[in-house]
Amino acid sequence: MNTNFFGDVYDVVRLIPKGRVTNYGAIANFLGSRISARMVGWAMNAAHGMDDVPAQRVVNHMGLLTGKMHFETPTKMQELLEEDGLVIENDQIQDFKKHFWDPAVELEI
DNA sequence: TGGCTGACTTTCG
DNA sequence: ACGAAAGCCAGCC
Numbered sequence: 001m002n003t004n005f006f007g008d009v010y011d012v013v014r015l016i017p018k019g020r021v022t023n024y025g026a027i028a029n030f031l032g033s034r035i036s037a038r039m040v041g042w043a044m045n046a047a048h049g050m051d052d053v054p055a056q057r058v059v060n061h062m063g064l065l066t067g068k069m070h071f072e073t074p075t076k077m078q079e080l081l082e083e084d085g086l087v088i089e090n091d092q093i094q095d096f097k098k099h100f101w102d103p104a105v106e107l108e109i
Numbered sequence: 110t111g112g113c114t115g116a117c118t119t120t121c122g
Numbered sequence: 123a124c125g126a127a128a129g130c131c132a133g134c135c
Contacts, residue, residue: 005132024117028130036130037117044116046133060117067116 005035009043010050012103016057019085020101021093023061030103045070056080063096 008031016022024040031040040058044067047053056077060066068077068091078088087094 025119028117034131037119038115038129039117039131041116042114042132047116055116058116061119065116070116 005031005039006043006046009040010047010053012107013044013047013053013055013058015103015107016054016101017106019099021057021059021063021081021086021096021099022101022103023059023063025061026100026102026104027058030107041067054080057084057101059093059096063093063100065091065093 009027012022012027012030024037027040028035028037044053044055044058047055048070055067056065056071058067065077065081065088068074071077078091081088081093086099093099
């Protein structure tokens, strides 16, 4: 796990506080320039079935739920985010900037 | 073994 | 301001 960047991604995603969201680029930047934002999304693809990985809190750079289609149901992602207290409209997170959670800043590594 | 794919981001035109 | 293209790396034929 720790050897694979997948594990790092999962760990970061698990650390996302409730009601907060982050984007792929932030995670990629936090893990280091060794990976690209695409790989984060690729890692999330492998996160399927991992209940410990709140992939719904990971969205694209503009707060759009691009990965919702990969969930059990396209609306599942929005429902989960709404349960966290977020406001989703037209598959986009409202006040995304305020709810944005940057691991490189919050974790201050 | 080699090449295509992908839940993205950034920059150039 | 908008559109298109490149860049990145691991997993899967």
